[in-house]
Amino acid sequence: MSVPFKSILFEKPEDHPLHDPMDSETPDFVTDLNLDQIIGALTANREEYHLEPYFYTHLTDIRTITYRQEVMQDLEAQNLSVTIGLFSHKMRTMRHYLDQEHKGYYKHQTERWFLDAIETYCTAVVDLVQKLARADLKSRGLIEFRDYLRNYRANPEFLSLWEEAQQLKADLAAVQYSLLIKGHRIQVQRYGGEVDYSAVVQDTFSKFKVGTTKDYRVQLARGVDMNHVEATILDLVAQLFSEVFTRLDNYCAAHRNYLDGPLALFDREIQFYMAYLEYMAIFKKAGLPFCYPSFANPGKEVHSYEGFDLALAHKLLAERASVVCNDFYLERQERIFVVSGPNQGGKTTFARAFGQLHYLASIGCPVPGREARVFAFDNLFTHFEREENRGDFRGKLQDDLVRIHEILTKSSSSSIIIMNEIFTSTTLQDAIFISEQVMAEILQQDMLGVCVTFIEELSSLSDAIVSMVSTVVPSNPAVRTYKIVRKSASGPSYALSIAEKHRLTYDWLKERIPS
Amino acid sequence: MNVLLMHPDRDFDLAQNLPWNAQNLVEDLDLNTLFNTMAQKDQWLFDVARTSVLSSLTDPNTIQYRQHILQDCLKNPSTIRNLYGIATESMQEERKIYFGIFNSPSSVLYRSVQVLELFVRMLKKLANIAREEAEKFESEGFAQFFAMLIKEFDDEYFASLNTRLNDLRFPNGMLISAELGDGNRGTHYILRRPHDVHAGWIHRLLAAKSLTYTYSISDRDESGDRALSALRDQGLNLVANAAAQSADHILGFFTLLRTELAFYLGCVNLHEQLTDRALTACFPLPSGPEQRCHHFNELYDLCLALRAEPAPVGNDMCAENKELIVITGANQGGKSTFLRSIGIAQLMMQCGMFVPAASFCANVCDHVLTHYSRREDTAMNSGKLDEELTRISEIVEHITPRSLLLLNESFAATNEREGSEIARQILSAFMDTHIKVFFVTHLYEFAQDFYNQGRDIVLFLRAQRQDGGERTYKILEGAPLQTSYGADLYHRIFAGTPLRPGVAEHGSDNAVPSGS
The missing domain is CATH 3.40.50.300 (P-loop containing nucleotide triphosphate hydrolases)
Structure with a gap:
């Protein structure tokens, strides 16, 4: 007998207490980085699995992160999402049948729901075993799960559960009966092969038939539950076909506890991966790249090529707008990006993308971009402008300082910090002074991070700082490119003939008119 | 069943897409005047005139096919008006037969039988005109159309239609087959034609031996009554659908006939107007x-x-x-x-x-x-x-x-x-x-x-x-x-206004060489 399978998300689930956003407050960075939007999109339509704790629990050990990356890579490379999707669909159907069984009132009815639940469960298991057997798995997680499942399926107990269910279903499907209704009397008997009346009618008028017409079949709203006339007819049908119905009765009594525990947990946990793969597919379809990040630890030479803000990209794609990707890298002693430049130029987006990249990597998921190397952090801190206290400048500055102080007391050299337009509620001189102080402390702690600021002076404070600038179209400074480039911060920078515009010149027309 | 008066090989599609510039054509060429004259206040004629004039034929043979039919129409205007009248009446009377308040298969079936009875009467009228008038028409289009009516609608066919319509009132009860669906609930209800009572003895013997259970709903069981009529509706659904679709198909035939005749009737109307005004017209x-x-x-x-x-x-x-x-x-x-x-x-x-x-x-x-x-x-x-x-x-x-x-x-x-x-x-x-x-x-x-x-x-x-x-x-x-x-x-x-000094008239026929 093999070791019981534990979890597809954790090698050692006992080492990882889950953070459930339903039970405790989520950290600031969740909303600052729009991770709540991303996780919202990831968990939408999967409420029954309650995946939030998995997405809200960040991992700090690279071994577990890798465990997940392997599983995700297997699912992707072996194109297993269809396989898992089918399995999940069957498990959901099974739960639906159990609900029906629970709600049903007549014995011949509830027993049938229960039979259908078991039969669906069995085919879910059998299909999954068969499809996993063909997959060239590399991940520890899926290989162990496959071994476990193969043993389970080969067990004689499971085999008889499945075979009996199939036989019963086939026998019930073969039951055909007829009702002769005249006045208030119904005669129930076995069906005797009489012909379909609608075909007779169609045949009479066939010469008029042209194409298709409206469908006049009425959607007959049958009550959710069987009514007593139907139930009485079913009882009579059960008497006409008594052998099958007796077997059904015995089968249900014998298999009350058929569901396997580890398998049920797998059904939930695998949805973590499925949700992410499905979400990722939206972006890939639009040509946006994703990659499995490597880890720079213990070093901090992180980089990302063609990265983007997932939450923003999701919105832009829905609006059919284009998404701008950005690159960054840190070398040697470099630790902090100071981002300055024109407003509305994508600075905050850049900062969020940096934070999202690290967070998503930390839960073992692929990240936006063609290639990425990230840092496995112990804590992620964000300091974004708060809307409250508007007008009360002193209060706001104080609030800013309290928050940054709190961050700097909790942070370590393994932390990441993302600051967005802080200290805006004071004079420039004060802002420069405070910012320099705070930056010095951050550099002192050797943290990794991004600081979006209008204070260009910050970009040249230290050689640990890399200056990034939002850019505009040179010929038209009013147009933003949303490109953030690595360069030092410095100050900023229409008549084609109307016929040409309408493509109505001789040359254009020769091209446009088909010949 | 086709009309084929507009195209030798296909039906005229009144819902076809008009050319993208249809509205420009109507405005720039003042076509509404043409359509109104053809329509003589009949909206159907207007719509058909508009669609047919705006969706040009590009094949000279089809154009001549229509020209020949139109020549027949100009010679027999009253027959064209009679045919158009029958098609129009069929459509209008059909619309007066209401669906019941409740959309149930039994009400669908009830209405469909009434509509089918109406259409059978109208088809008889059409067949009669065909038999009486066919020889006055010379075009290929009309020759085929009348021949089709005469061939398809003989007395035997009308007799079989009447029998079928009578059967659909179910004098001997309904036989409905079923299977076990979700949760063993009855499903796949199909109305069956009972084995002919005059069928062979083997059939009768087998039928007699089969086990039968009977269940009667008591007179005071109202919910049982509803459940029973729900079962009946389940059984009637497909048959009602077949009957309603058959009625629709025949309605489709009358609609097509009215549409295709409308074009020619419009042309007849226009021609009468031109004749009244002594205006010339010719076939191009x-x-x-x-x-x-x-x-x-x-x-x-x-x-x-x-x-x-x-x-x-x-x-x-x-x-x-x-x-x-x-x-x-x-x-x-x-x-x-x-x-x-x-x-x-x-x-x-x-x-x-x-x-x-x-x-x-x-x-x-x-x-x-x-x-x-x-x-x-x-x-x-x-x-x-x-x-x-x-x-x-x-x-x-x-x-x-x-x-x-x-x-x-x-x-x-x-x-x-x-x-x-x-x-x-x-x-x-x-x-x-x-x-x-x-x-x-x-x-x-x-x-x-x-x-x-x-x-x-x-x-x-x-x-x-x-x-x-x-x-x-x-x-x-x-x-x-x-x-x-x-x-x-x-x-x-500006008759009578003197020219201001310095404004000289320039250009005249003599100013440039004439090319012709």
Whole structure:
């Protein structure tokens, strides 16, 4: 007998207490980085699995992160999402049948729901075993799960559960009966092969038939539950076909506890991966790249090529707008990006993308971009402008300082910090002074991070700082490119003939008119 | 069952997509006057007239197929009106038979049987007309149509229809088969025709031996009663659907008949109006799309003739192998009317109608396209030119080498030099792609330039002006002139106002060499 399978998300689930956003407050960075939007999109339509704790629990050990990356890579490379999707669909159907069984009132009815639940469960298991057997798995997680499942399926107990269910279903499907209704009397008997009346009618008028017409079949709203006339007819049908119905009765009594525990947990946990793969597919379809990040630890030479803000990209794609990707890298002693430049130029987006990249990597998921190397952090801190206290400048500055102080007391050299337009509620001189102080402390702690600021002076404070600038179209400074480039911060920078515009010149027309 | 009066091989589709520029055509060519005359206040006739005139045929054979049918109709107007009347009555009576309040299979079936009974009566009338009138018709289209009616609707068929309709009232109860569906609930309810009671003894023996359980719903069990009628409805659903669809198919036949006859009835109406006004009409001779010909005598603007007395002036033209016809000349000299008569005649020919002329022959084209300067705004600004060119560009999106394009004072929204240059580029490209263009223009620089090139695929016409400024509204061959006689117009409108010093009249027939 093999070791019981534990979890597809954790090698050692006992080492990882889950953070459930339903039970405790989520950290600031969740909303600052729009991770709540991303996780919202990831968990939408999967409420029954309650995946939030998995997405809200960040991992700090690279071994577990890798465990997940392997599983995700297997699912992707072996194109297993269809396989898992089918399995999940069957498990959901099974739960639906159990609900029906629970709600049903007549014995011949509830027993049938229960039979259908078991039969669906069995085919879910059998299909999954068969499809996993063909997959060239590399991940520890899926290989162990496959071994476990193969043993389970080969067990004689499971085999008889499945075979009996199939036989019963086939026998019930073969039951055909007829009702002769005249006045208030119904005669129930076995069906005797009489012909379909609608075909007779169609045949009479066939010469008029042209194409298709409206469908006049009425959607007959049958009550959710069987009514007593139907139930009485079913009882009579059960008497006409008594052998099958007796077997059904015995089968249900014998298999009350058929569901396997580890398998049920797998059904939930695998949805973590499925949700992410499905979400990722939206972006890939639009040509946006994703990659499995490597880890720079213990070093901090992180980089990302063609990265983007997932939450923003999701919105832009829905609006059919284009998404701008950005690159960054840190070398040697470099630790902090100071981002300055024109407003509305994508600075905050850049900062969020940096934070999202690290967070998503930390839960073992692929990240936006063609290639990425990230840092496995112990804590992620964000300091974004708060809307409250508007007008009360002193209060706001104080609030800013309290928050940054709190961050700097909790942070370590393994932390990441993302600051967005802080200290805006004071004079420039004060802002420069405070910012320099705070930056010095951050550099002192050797943290990794991004600081979006209008204070260009910050970009040249230290050689640990890399200056990034939002850019505009040179010929038209009013147009933003949303490109953030690595360069030092410095100050900023229409008549084609109307016929040409309408493509109505001789040359254009020769091209446009088909010949 | 087909009607095939509009096309030899397919049904006429009233819901077809009209050409993208249908609205422009209607406005620029004043086609509503034509449609209204054809319709004589019958909305159905209007809709059919509109669709058929706007969706041109491009095959000369189909055009002649319709011309022959139309000739039959002009000879037998009362038969056409009778047939149209039967189709119309069938549709109107059908609409009066209401669906029940509750949408149930039994109400669907009940209504369908009533509708089918109505249609059977109407089909009998049609079959009778076919038997009595067929020999008066000569066209291929009508010969086939009447033969089809006579063949399909004999007495035997009507008898079988009546039997079937009677069976659908179920005098002996309903036999419904079923299977076990979700949760063992009965499903797949199908109404069955019981084995014939007169069937062989083996059948009866087997039937007698089968085990039967009987269940009666007590008189006071109201929910049981509802459950039972729900079961009946389950069983009737497919049969009711089949009956309702059959009724729809027959309705479809009457609708198609009414639609296709509507075109011809519209033409009959129009012809009667023309006869009343002593206006000429003839059946045109369409030639293939590859050819470039346009000959006619006494062509007049039909819509103008229908709206106004006296009858407009007819024009003659003989354009063989011409791809660009440039029309210049006096303001209010009949150029726009001439251009409109070209467009209307082309559309009428290409839907199989007679045309307003003594004789008419032209090649068919893929599209008739119009570009009329929006005259109400003559301000010279780039916004206007922009708007004009946007419309030209839209035309270019749809144009093919086999198109007919009518340009009415296009490119006039800028000064003459620029307008001429744009016109030169655009018209050169059109000529190189063999598009047939009629171009009414005041752009002298352009017209003179093209005239000097002397290309034989270009024909120059000019609105006639008699000495002294009288307009005859005749369009004749003639070289472009450097004035459009705006001064004439000025003098007429400002009759008696003395000219201010320094404003000299310039240009006259003698100012440039005449080309014809």
